[in-house]
Amino acid sequence: SAYNGAGLTISNTTIAGNSATQRAAVRVWNTDAEIRNATITQNFAFLSAGISVADGGVYSDVLLVNSIVADNTDDLRNCIYGTLNAASSNNLIGDGTTAGLVNGENGNIVGTADAPLDPQIKGVFSLTGIDHYVPFASSRAVDAGLNAGVPGATDQLGNNRIANGTADIGAVEMQDSGRGELCVDLNASGADDGSSWTDAYPSLQDALAQA
Secondary structure, eight states: OEETTOOEEEEEEEEESOEEEEOOSEEEESSEEEEEEEEEESOEEEEOSSEEEGGGGSSOEEEEESOEEESOBOTTOOSEESOOOTTOBSOEESOOTTTOOOTTSTTOEEOOSSSOOOOOEEEEEETTEEEEEEEOTTOTTTTOSOGGGOSSSBOTTSSBSOSSSSOOSSSSOOOGGGTTOOOBOTTOOSOSSSSSSTTOBSSHHHHHHHO
16 A cells, blocks of 8 residues: 555566455555556455555556456456556556546556456466466467566566567566467367367367367
8 A cells, every 4th residue: 555645666566365345455545656567366355456546546646557457356346446547558457447448548458347357367376375377378468568668677477578579468477488378168168269268178188189
């Protein structure tokens, strides 16, 4: 959280698995914040599970760039509570109903309460829980970032930030070795081509036959 002019900078960071009655992940109150290449996901609160911008953005200014804010759960179903800086760009927001950003403008990919976006990212565990999230090859976050907006040459894990000519959205860049991933789900009902969870192969044998 940041209050009363203290300022806040978040970059190459995963914020996940937090729970609270209100404002589980990021809260900005009467100050400015800049968030670049962050992944904010799987947080729970009754009010504002993702990013909370106090006073609807009137007295607080939050610039969000190249970041995933999705799959956070609260009663309002909004991943972002309050209005972001209009210059925020190249973000993937599961439900951006109150964020003030428009899907398809400034590189932003924005879902709604009725049609929230699945970021298609997978958690990687450490001894203390999920350490970070990596995008699947089918994720819309891959190669959808703004190169000029990255916070540095490396991602959260110290790997190259721009691995395929264009930065990914989120804290962790998918490296070239991960671009051939295929999805497998016994219960999928889509095209059975492995390109996404909806269109996943129904069996591992089918996926291995195409690998």
